[in-house]
Amino acid sequence: MPDQHPITLTVNGVTYARSVEPRLTLADCLREDLELTGTHLGCEQGICGACTVLLNGEAVRSCLMLAVQADGQTITTIEGLAPDGRLTPLMRALRAHHGLQCGFCTPGIVVQMSSFLDTNPHPTEAEIRRALAGHLCRCTGYQGIVDAVLACAQRSMAHDESGAGSR
Numbered sequence: 686m687p688d689q690h691p692i693t694l695t696v697n698g699v700t701y702a703r704s705v706e707p708r709l710t711l712a713d714c715l716r717e718d719l720e721l722t723g724t725h726l727g728c729e730q731g732i733c734g735a736c737t738v739l740l741n742g743e744a745v746r747s748c749l750m751l752a753v754q755a756d757g758q759t760i761t762t763i764e765g766l767a768p769d770g771r772l773t774p775l776m777r778a779l780r781a782h783h784g785l786q787c788g789f790c791t792p793g794i795v796v797q798m799s800s801f802l803d804t805n806p807h808p809t810e811a812e813i814r815r816a817l818a819g820h821l822c823r824c825t826g827y828q829g830i831v832d833a834v835l836a837c838a839q840r841s842m843a844h845d846e847s848g849a850g851s852r
């Protein structure tokens with residue numbers, strides 16, 4: 686039997702203790718051991734971005750990380766962004782602007798762009814396209830995604846200006 690290592694992960698606010706093989710990726714651990722299958726696996730080599738999750742608040746590719754490297758750390762997956770099942774403003778904007786078709790790339794893009802908008806709430810279109818550059822979408826041609834992120838940022842700006850609070 687291969688070596689097993691005890692790890693503890695806090696994912697979407699829940700702490701999990703598991704015993705894992707050292708070769709197990711964080712993506713496989715999330716999907717198979719924790720049954721959080723919203724994190725998708727496309728290329729498994731860091732190219733497509735479908736597996737993006739937040740590690741201690743930073744967007745990372747969970748296919749490029751071993752589960753043992755995440756021991757003791759805090760992770761947010763796509764499930765954790767809408768824990769009560771209500772869509773976030775970015776998710777609603779993606780739906781309204783036709784920013785998804787098959788939806789395979791969508792979880793990684795939502796995680797990435799949520800984190801991006803947190804650090805840059807009023808991006809230009811060029812900045813949005815740069816932030817999206819590491820994500821492959823085979824369906825949308827990207828315009829709907831860019832429009833959705835821009836709409837989200839503009840709504841947030843309108844809220845800022847009216848003093849109605851943040852996004």
Ligand code: FES
Nearest residue numbers: 727729731734748
């Ligand atoms: S599955 Fe991780 S980047 Fe493609």
Ligand code: FES
Nearest residue numbers: 786788822823824
């Ligand atoms: S919506 Fe199908 S890959 Fe992006």
